[in-house]
Amino acid sequence: MSPSNRDNAVAFLKQMTKVTSALKGFMRQKFKENNINITFEMLQVLRYLWEKESVNQQEIANAIIKDKASLTYLIDNLVGRNLVQRTEDSQDRRNKIITLTPAGKELAAMIQPWVEEMYDLVAKSGTLEELETGLQLFKNIHQNLQKKG
Template sequence: MKQRSQIKEAKELVNNVQSLRAGMRNYIRRKLKESNLDLTYEMLQVLAVLWSRGDLNQQEIADTISKNKASLTSLLDNLAKRKLIVRSEDPSDRRNKIISLTKMGRNHEKELDALMNGLYETLQTGLSKADITNASSVLKHMGENLWK
């Protein structure tokens, strides 16, 4: 009986995580539009990876944001059209392209960092530090269970 109850609770938690993820995407899309930034949520994901990790090849970016390499190509094309990234040949493997931020791409980081901080402030409203720490710990443990 306890097992069935725990499965029900785990299912509800997963549904809440999915709802949270959808809400976060909607929040970010809305804020991007309000800021008159010509970016999509997916483009922001690519930029965030480059801001945090530096120059990467296309496959590394695809793996990090859980997109296939083919769908990432159109995102990169759009970011390049906006002069936010450049592609260059990988000296160790000519088949790969290294994706780098342009000066304009780096300049967007501060503005978009403020947008993300707004998201985090909104998310934590009404929660204690212990609530957030506990929720993070639970989700991390559940994720680790999937990789065993």
């Protein structure tokens, strides 16, 4: 790989880290302004449940790319905030089913507009073609890293 291409790859990854941090910061600011005591990582769990309603813990871990210990910690915190509940799977007692509480469903209505606002800001950042190219680039990077991993 040529030095300039490697330099661009390094700059690209640094910028990607800044974007990730900015996305988290955007949501943290909304949480702070509205006295909502959750983290961005907890939001990832909640958003998955807002789409699926009731799923086992492993499915959530796979979807949001968290290891089991990290997810257990997040779910414990969400249970403590009365946003989700954990029940045993009737098919397999070792499996835990995670379900939104009424408070967790209520929070979705409040947070969803902020998520949409964040997506709209991202969408304004480039043309459709630029976003499609960027998406393909992320897919290629992921595939290359998966092959080596």
